[in-house]
Amino acid sequence: MIGLMMATAQADVRTYQGSSRWSTTFFRSNTKTAIGTTSYTSYTLIEYSGSEVVGAVKIDAWTARNPETGRTERNFYVDREFAVEFGYFGIGGVNIGGGMQFGGIACPSPFRGTLKYGDLDAFSLYNTADYYPNSSGLDVIEITGSGRYNAYFSGNVTLDTAENAVAAYLESRGYFEVF
Amino acid sequence: MLCVFAIGWMIGQSKQQGGGETSPPSSREIARPVEENTADKNPSSPKNTNAATSPADEKTRSLVNEIHSAMGEGAEQRKAKLLPILERSTELPLSRELLATFQEVLDGGDLEEGQYVLSLMEQREEKASVAFLVKALEHPQAEIAERALFACEAVGGTVFADAQAARQWAESWQPDPQRAALFAPKSQQDVEASSVLPGARQRNSTQKTPEK
Numbered sequence: 001m002i003g004l005m006m007a008t009a010q011a012d013v014r015t016y017q018g019s020s021r022w023s024t025t026f027f028r029s030n031t032k033t034a035i036g037t038t039s040y041t042s043y044t045l046i047e048y049s050g051s052e053v054v055g056a057v058k059i060d061a062w063t064a065r066n067p068e069t070g071r072t073e074r075n076f077y078v079d080r081e082f083a084v085e086f087g088y089f090g091i092g093g094v095n096i097g098g099g100m101q102f103g104g105i106a107c108p109s110p111f112r113g114t115l116k117y118g119d120l121d122a123f124s125l126y127n128t129a130d131y132y133p134n135s136s137g138l139d140v141i142e143i144t145g146s147g148r149y150n151a152y153f154s155g156n157v158t159l160d161t162a163e164n165a166v167a168a169y170l171e172s173r174g175y176f177e178v179f
Numbered sequence: 180m181l182c183v184f185a186i187g188w189m190i191g192q193s194k195q196q197g198g199g200e201t202s203p204p205s206s207r208e209i210a211r212p213v214e215e216n217t218a219d220k221n222p223s224s225p226k227n228t229n230a231a232t233s234p235a236d237e238k239t240r241s242l243v244n245e246i247h248s249a250m251g252e253g254a255e256q257r258k259a260k261l262l263p264i265l266e267r268s269t270e271l272p273l274s275r276e277l278l279a280t281f282q283e284v285l286d287g288g289d290l291e292e293g294q295y296v297l298s299l300m301e302q303r304e305e306k307a308s309v310a311f312l313v314k315a316l317e318h319p320q321a322e323i324a325e326r327a328l329f330a331c332e333a334v335g336g337t338v339f340a341d342a343q344a345a346r347q348w349a350e351s352w353q354p355d356p357q358r359a360a361l362f363a364p365k366s367q368q369d370v371e372a373s374s375v376l377p378g379a380r381q382r383n384s385t386q387k388t389p390e391k
């Protein structure tokens with residue numbers, strides 16, 4: 001019980017900021033119809049309790065022209081289905097690697113990171129492909145992307161607090177949350 | 180997330196804004212990685228015209244030609260062709276020719292294309308790429324300048340109060356060799372090897388994402 005309380009007290013959220021690029025291939029009526037490419041500024045928030053990952057959220061911010069209004073809009077989306085799993089590898093466990101999974105995406109995206117003071121520091125999200133089987137019944141047949149992220153905030157706060165801080169920061173820059 | 184991708188697709192379908200087409204440079208240079216001590220002076224002025232041609236030079240020249248070709252397309256086709264070509268530049272050294280071409284895209288007036296170029300530069304760990312981002316802080320399009328600030332923050336791993344703070348940071352910034360290796364393009368074998376690891380840890384999800 002005491003150990004559990006101590007673990008709770010040690011809850012720590014690390015936030016990584018970076019950019020990711022994604023290319024999506026759309027497929028209709030057995031014909032490749034379009035490739036959409038989007039770039040996001042992203043924040044990956046990972047909550048630890050001791051050495052365990054107990055929560056994770058990913059926030060993507062982007063700017064796009066709304067084809068309906070013709071206006072450029074700034075949006076961000078909070079992905080609370082985001083999940084991450086990783087392990088240490090290399091001689092002496094000097095590197096971190098694993099997979100990340102995003103809301104609505106079936107396949108984990110691999111990443112590799114570096115250590116700083118024993119914790120995940122910068123990491124790179126690698127190209128991924130073929131999330132979906134090549135079926136005429138699906139619109140999206142391929143998603144590829146990559147990204148880089150640097151740790152820029154770490155603190156003994158709750159995941160909600162860190163999420164709100166990032167959201168407030170984005171809103172202060174004119175971004176609006178979309179659901 | 181799919182909704183977000185769909186937005187990207189719609190953008191790809193939407194018409195290009197502004198004066199998106201620029202003329203290719205009148206002179207062609209041989210592609211060479213940018214020298215560190217001159218990279219931040221003026222990345223868009225080619226000088227290295229007599230260097231020997233390497234396989235990387237050839238690839239760069241071919242890519243630049245493809246970029247110019249795509250930029251000459253009509254609004255409907257241009258972006259769908261241009262962005263995947265730009266994506267391939269991550270596998271090439273950052274030469275003056277490549278920088279000049281990126282600058283053309285950045286100045287082309289299309290917001291998404293400009294942001295995409297900044298995203299590509301953000302993925303690099305080089306003095307020249309940071310110099311490019313710092314220059315973009317003064318871009319006449321406010322959205323581009325702001326995205327450049329985001330990119331500087333991503334590279335620096337910190338948040339800057341304003342563009343001036345980012346410029347000051349860039350003056351003393353040095354590439355980290357470990358990160359340069361980390362962010363360098365990897366072969367597919369490397370990617371697969373890194374995704375299968377012992378001792379993986381799983382989070383406990385307690386929150387639900389709203390339906391999109």
